[in-house]
Amino acid sequence: MKQSLRMLALGFLISAVLLLVFDTFFSSSAQAEKSAEPEKTTTTKADDSSYKKKYEDLLASQELAKSQAAEAQKAAAAKKKAEEEKAKQVKKFTLVIKKGDPSSKAGNELQAAGIIKSGSDFDKFLRANGYEKYVRDGAYNVNSTMTADQIAKIITHKN
Numbered sequence: 001m002k003q004s005l006r007m008l009a010l011g012f013l014i015s016a017v018l019l020l021v022f023d024t025f026f027s028s029s030a031q032a033e034k035s036a037e038p039e040k041t042t043t044t045k046a047d048d049s050s051y052k053k054k055y056e057d058l059l060a061s062q063e064l065a066k067s068q069a070a071e072a073q074k075a076a077a078a079k080k081k082a083e084e085e086k087a088k089q090v091k092k093f094t095l096v097i098k099k100g101d102p103s104s105k106a107g108n109e110l111q112a113a114g115i116i117k118s119g120s121d122f123d124k125f126l127r128a129n130g131y132e133k134y135v136r137d138g139a140y141n142v143n144s145t146m147t148a149d150q151i152a153k154i155i156t157h158k159n
Contacts, residue, residue, distance in 0.1 A: 091115060091144040097155060099137040103127075106135065106155060115144050115151075122148055131156050 093113040097106055103126050107119030116122050125148045126132040134156040142151050 089144075093142055095140045095142055095155065097135060097137045097140070101135075101137070103132045103135045110142070110151070115142055115146070116148065122151075125149075126152055 091114050093110070093115050095106060095109060095113075104119065104123045107116070107122035107126070109119075110116045110122060111119035123132075126135070129149075129152065131152040136155065136157055138155075140151075140154050142154065146154075
């Protein structure tokens with residue numbers, strides 16, 4: 001048992017040494033370091049002016065990007081504000097329930113008209129509170145400020 005563990009440890013040691021040698025001498029990063037010799041540069045006025053121009057162009061593009069981002073934020077804020085204003089408006093709707101229509105149809109129509117957020121949630125509310133079997137046919141005026149309970153009482157003629 002000891003002998004096999006020693007051989008295993010020796011194997012790990014040899015493989016680690018081989019990987020280190022390979023990485024040091026044969027890897028692409030080592031080759032790149034050897035081939036990259038320091039370049040000799042001489043600074044002239046032409047080089048300075050081109051760097052200045054590049055720097056000025058970079059600054060100008062950054063300023064342009066900042067202004068475009070600010071405009072995009074303003075547009076997004078205006079759009080959000082308009083949506084909030086639209087959501088705050090009271091929507092009125094006449095719900096028409098025909099004889100034999102399921103209660104889920106009323107919920108779907110209310111959702112399509114923007115009176116409630118979810119028709120399936122409204123249908124679940126009707127079932128959970130015992131309103132489902134009392135929905136009556138007819139035309140009912142509802143608006144977006146009403147609660148699910150208020151709408152349910154209107155369409156079931158319960159007060």
